[in-house]
Amino acid sequence: MRVAGKMAFVTGGASGLGRASSLMLAKEGAKVAVTDINTEGAAAVAAEINAAYPGQGFAYQLDVTHEENWKAALQAAHDDLGGLNVLLNNAGIGGGSTVEDTDFATWKKVHEVDVDSVFLGCKYAIPLMRDHAPGSIINISSIAGLIAGHNMAAYNSAKAGVWLLSKSVALHCAAREYNIRSNSIHPTFIDTPILDPMAATITRDELKAKLARQVPLKTIGDPDDIAYAVIYLASDESKFMTGAELKIDGGISAM
16 A cells, blocks of 8 residues: 555556556545546456455546646546546657657657656646645656667657656755656556557567667566566655656666
């Protein structure tokens, strides 16, 4: 019960890291607002939570690129959960290639989903979280937000934006004495649906083996590897940690 009494709002909660984190937050005692543009998927995860932990799962439709949708979903979750004090900005997409080969529409879409959404989440969640402090904002960036690749121009840029925005939010909340912390998590390859486009010409097992060869630990991560970090940052165990980044990358950043 490491997050007992916490009230968490999770974006991109229908699958992948969002689903794993939602389930683990509930397992450790939190009420969880599972949100996603995939409303049925969010509802399924909330139902899965309630089957194991009755009354702890809630589902809401959320297009993270839509400002008014953010306001409505946050307010509804706040009212239904009895407050909010954990925000997990997890929703994200990949896309694009080199700076020359990426079209402007793709560039804008990746930034809209991956970093504009974090801005909107922080902007509109903080006023609701203040009255339920201590609070924790957890933003899923990527190791690609710290280490660039020649064919990841849009994704590198967006995830780097999440990294520094997390620090700015941390300093803002500290200066205002809100008792709300903000940190970022930086995974490498994790076995989630975001890998699906990469498996277009080879099997998923072949893809996982190929990616694992790039990781010093010779394996890719599981969604729970990130969910455990979410639990730590959501809990009061990390009460003295803000404006920091957790690299969960199998050693890639050490090379």
